Amino acid sequence: MSRFFATGSDSESEESSSAEEITPKATGTAFNKNLLLSDDEEDTKRVVRSAKDKRFEELTNLIKTIRNAMKIRDMAKCLEEFEQLCRAFLKSKAIVDKEGVPPFYIRLLADLEDYLNQLWEDKEGKKKMNKNNAKALSSLRQKIRKYNRDFETEIANYKENPEQSAEEEEEKEEAESGSYSESEDDGEGVTAKSFMKKKPAAEPAPEASKFLKGAADDESESDDDDDDEIWGSDSTDSGSESEDNEGNAASLALAFLKKLRRSKRKERAEEEAEEEGLEQEGGEWEKVKGGVPLVKEKPKMFAKGTEINIPVVVKKLNEILQARGKKGTDRAAQIELLHALAAISEENNLGQGIMVKIKFNIIASLYDYNPNLATFMKPDMWKKCLDCIDELLDILFENSNIFIGENIAEDSESLAVSDQPFRVRGCILTLVERMDEEFTKIMQNTDPHSQEYVDNLKDEGRVCNIIDRLLQYLENKGSTEEVCRVYLRRIMHTYYKFDYKTHRRCMGIQGESKSEQDQEESEGEDSAIIMDRLCKFIYAKDRTDRIRTCAILCHIYHHALHSRWYQARDLMLMSHLQDNIQHADPPVQILYNRTMVQLGICAFRQGMIKDAHNALLDIQSSGRAKELLGQGLLMRNMQERNAEQEKIEKRRQVPFHMHINLELLECVYLVSAMLLEIPYMAAHEFDARRRMISKQFHHQLRVGERQPLLGPPESMREHVVAASKAMKMGDWRTCHSFIINEKMNSKVWDLFPEAQRVREMLVRKIQEESLRTYLFTYSSVYDSISMETLAEMFQLELPTVHSIISKMIINEELMASLDQPTQTVVMHRTEPTSLQNMALQLAEKLGGLVENNERVFDLKQGVYGSYFNRDQKGGYQQKQGYQRDQKGGYQQKQGYRGGYRSQNQSSY
């Protein structure tokens, strides 16, 4: 019912009815006047009415307005009128007590409740409703529930037997009107009063019973039209019901039913086709069971006895597809229909061509199921989709004579089984790509810490499998472009996975030879080889820049992940990606950032601390690593990001299983910063102009210093800070124990595939850098120091100590010389003392002060004389300021840019 009224598909009759019916709202008499144009004289004459009539008239009027409001979904109005109605009903209590509750009243209550429940159920519609209406709806719903409790039995009665009650009333009214015996002829003699009774009586009857009754009778289209007219006249002209079928409530109801069926048909456009077929071939309607209007059994596709051949099926398919994308199309039903169609065509052995075509469409409509781009597929849909694609691929593999392609025009398709190969329009690659995206979406929208995520992740294998099969298929049939695309998909599913098999194999070969078995076991192709092959193909063949960029980045990532630092670095430098990555789209930039981070971590594992630091600097220094890597959104206020942007950003997130551990990242960064910064700080302790290597590291140090009470370190950062402090004093043992211990192992270091090797490297680095720091800090207190002592202190071999010290001397970091025979370092003591340093600094500052002062003086001296000169200067500074602004904006704009280049050009 709600659908019927709400959709307004039945435009003519409803418009007319509502137009006329709204006018008479005012008073009973006016209402009569308006409606009974023909006998309005009679009407005006009639003044005397019983109390009962008066009361009932009032009620019926109210009921009528409520029904109108229901029709136009005006909940606020509905509520208002309902309240009035209740009041009016109370007023007429005396009469009600005498006469019993009037049936039309009960009918309204029942209908209204049904209607409200329906509206309530209809979430979509509710969302569309404005606030007022929605509020009114909920309050009205509560009210009517409460209110209806008093009339439970009556309503139940009515629901059981609406028809009867309607008829009963009808009869009663007949009798009544008879008893009033006014000038009542068969033509149009229904009195106003009887109309009043009848009108509401007639109206709800069909409405309530339409679903219960079902459309049992099959009348012809023309008949339908007839009824239509009747209905129309009925609603417009109040009295006219008596013209053809006066008093014939049953047939009236029938007319309504007819109407209803039609409108329903219109609204469910995708069923139109079947129904037409149905009507043409005298197909029959199944009865819809009890009161649940939306569940309908699936109608049969084709009439019995129709010869099912390809054109018919294609026609059917097109019919179904025409509804696609239209408002109000039941997408689930559409999918069902397509499945049914597929089944039918299979039954009838129509050949693989049509089958492929239908499958294409099924998959497409599965994707269409979610109208919103942001929402993700439901699990069952997803499963269905996977199955479908699998089947489709099966068919394609079995039948090598099927050609598919986007560019095959609809009319040049050849679906019939013949000698010629099938030609089907459609692109399997697009479907698979879409599937892959859906998979990503599903993973994005699943809570990564739930079992559900694990379950979903298990589908990854299937996805890979499908992509693999498609890859095989396209390698034979597809164009280069398509092959590139599918290769990229394959790469995307490979690059972030650590190849444990190969790793183990390598270790095994290095270690013992007994792992031959393992080697045989791990038959699968080495992922590095696959990556190499696929990427090289893309490098050679791809013509779109984006695919190549992605492939390069993935390749680098894969290299870096497997500790092939030099290959990764060379590829990064050769690709010159750093130069123009800021022009790429955000997902590629995210990929770039991920690659950069992985590269940095790889460098760290290889002991290239400086490279690691440089690679990670950009990501870490912004403090937005999470965002830059697409691993989560930062909490920001809404000014910076509105809901729309947030949605877009959410769609860019990398699924959890591909995440790079942020703590690991930060730890690697901080430790490399520590190894660089602490000796540097020690070396430049008194340098007024020293620069920080890593701001973030300094920030952490400061945070550590600010702590009023220093307990044992808890978090990773605290560990690094504590280690840094120890290192500052040249105490490598403490530093070591802070960096490598149980906690840090479990938090960070064990995440590396070759944890032990990394740890060894780290210890070594700590020893070396501690030695350097020690020499920087304490060289002033030594006249000479034996290298052996140093070697012992830092547990390094003598040659290493020798080389470190030599390097420091060469770089003029340490003012000393080596005394070969005694193996000692002799300090030159040319470094200024701290007091001298201070004095130097002061002198420098004073110089600045004087300069500034003189500038003031200059200004005083020649206000006009040096005006132009100064103006230029000012202009220049302004320009600088402008540039700075620009730069700021620029950097802001390229949110996802990593400026590896700027750091790296100097270091390579």
Next chain:
Amino acid sequence: MALRRDPASGNSLDSPVKQIQIEGLVVMKIIKHYQEEGQGSEVVQGVLLGLVVEDRLEITNCFPFPQHTEDDADFDEVQYQMEMMRSLRHVNIDHLHVGWYQSTFYGSFVSRALLDSQFSYQHAIEESVVLIYDPIKTAQGSLSLKAYRLTPKLMEICKEKDFSTEGLKKASVGYENMFEEVPIVIRNSHLINVLLWELEDKSTVADKHELLNLSSGSHLEKCLQMLMDRVDEMSQDIVKYNNYSRSLSKQQQQKHQYVQRRQQENAQRQSRGEPPLPEEDLTKLFKPPQAPPRMDSLLIAGQINTYCQTVKEFTSQNLGKLFMAEALQGQGS
């Protein structure tokens, strides 16, 4: 240890106080106060009590202020002072408020806070002074206690709250003549003097050698550090002023151009027989930029001056000591 200072020669004071006489008790109390409550760079403060005799201010007693903490923000200082003084009066102690004292950390006392409070003291009680006690110097062997008053010129300026360049220029206040130092005499009863003489006679040589401490590095470093900080502040201040004067002159230029253009236009109009354009308020069109207050830079300069004085004093002393030590060493070897 009694320490007598000659009144600074050539110090022409036109203020009501020309000399300050401090009871030994007050000195002891101040030193004790710092030792008990002040640590490191924390500053202790207190109230001086005494009376004026002719042009001599005699400080006969004092009491400390409690240390400020965040917790008792509602602590009423005035109330506390009044009550203290009332209580002291009950036990027949001088209860006239004649100033206040403050400890200092490496001689950094010239600050806005000191200026403000000394101004309010001097405004209310004309003869009040501020005693600055330097515990670090004292620990090195020479009691450092100085009495300062604001010069009448500075008082004038503070009264008018005119810290602009012009105001300062008119009053001809420089960093040198912001504060005036009042000579201090510490007075003890004769009995105590006798006792001190006796103690000195008895004490061994080693006890007095604190004065001869040769290590100078840390103190100098500290001084330099603070001096540097001040210089930085000064630099910033100057840059600020520089910007101000630049924008000011630029605006002057604009104004000038505007007036000229207006004149030209008017001349043209006159030649054409039209009425001249109405006069517009120039100050409205060209709002002069906010002039930076100069008091802060003056204070910083004053502070730098005191630092320099301390450093100079310290180094000359130390040089003397070093020469002495060298000579001694030459003798020894």
